[in-house]
Amino acid sequence: MELQGICHKMHAGLKDHSVTDEQVHKANVEYKFILDRAEIDLPFQLGQELELEWTGNIYCVSCGVKTPKSYSQGHCFKCFKTKASCDMCIMKPETCHYHLGTCREDSFAQEVCFQPHIVYLANSSALKVGITRLGQMPTRWLDQGATQALPIMKVGSRRLSGQLEVMFGTQVADKTDWRKLLKGEAEPLNLIEVREQLIEEFAPKIQTIRDEFSQNLEFNETVELLDQELPREFVYPVEQYPEKIKSHNLDKTPIIRGKLQGIKGQYLILDTGVINIRKYTGYELKIRAE
Incomplete structure (x- = not known):
């Protein structure tokens, strides 16, 4: 075949x-x-x-x-330089610059950046924090090879989720060690306990970020704590x-x-x-x- x-x-x-x-x-x-x-x-x-x-x-x-080289996972050089989906803010959402009037594609921003996003905890090679659009659960976790995942916050925009990810990233890694990922299952973690500890520790900063983004009346940039969510666990065909x-x-x-x-x-x-x-x-x- x-x-x-x-x-x-x-x-x-x-x-x-x-x-x-x-x-x-x-x-x-x-x-x-x-x-x-x-x-x-x-x-x-x-x-x-x-x-x-x-x-x-x-x-x-x-x-x-047809292109001699792939840029940003499958783009030709021209698209790499012009498409909003190839911008640095895709990798670092906290650097979103739509509010500065410099976004490459307004339609992309409306379809992607100003959709509800989830801040989550996951266990792939170890504990990590990440973000994804609401509609990308559980795809994002599975693409990362997570064996456990827990949504902890729901917000109104990608930039807002990025700000929270950076904040939590001072205590929790935001990267996956792909080598450890492929050498076996990660040790199980109590993600609910981790969530409670992080929310308590960062409560003042969360409120500061919430106050800053609530001033944007054009978009629904709200912050919702998902304290009733339960962990998900995934078993891969290995x-x-x-x-x-x-x-x-x-x-x-x-x-x-x-x-x-x-x-x-x-x-x-x-x-x-x-x-x-x-x-x-x-x-x-x-x-x-x-």
Whole structure:
């Protein structure tokens, strides 16, 4: 069996959902491959031998033009320099500059930046704080390979969520160690206890931020504490974690082979190494499974 098309990040969703007790919601994670923007069931199973081949072609995910190099996960240089989705404020939402009148695309700001956002705690390789649009739960957590997640605040804009993330980031990391992520399950954490400690410690600063943003009458920049939310737990399709992490690079080795041992976050775990599928957004791939 062989498939060919332009690669996009895998779609991660919940296969089923069950409540194991009164405190934890637990669900299994399943994946679909995205080729040419069409979702397809994964054309392989755990234990199968896979071959991924890069044809040498890269196409911009925004305008579709063929490009010699990928910028900002699948863009040509022109789109990278002009699209709001490629701006630095996407990586650092606290630097959003819409209020300064310098946003590249007003429509993007309305559709993304001024939508309800969630500030959350997650456990991927360790405890971290993060943000995501309300409609991106649980996708954001699954893309990061989180085994636990807990929404702690709901706010009215991306910049506001970024301000709170930076604040909590003085006590909690905002990055995931991808190597630890792929070496096994993170030790379980009591996220409710962490939430209560953080909210108590930062109460004065939260109020200061709330007062500052409430002055913006144009947008609904409210701050809501989600103190009744329960943790979610996720189980990934992994049969075996690698003892040592070796990362495949299609730019250097355009054909990789290996037996599929698991999928976590946006990584395929092969017995020959791991590969971050999202990194190769826009790459034309041939995928073969035996």
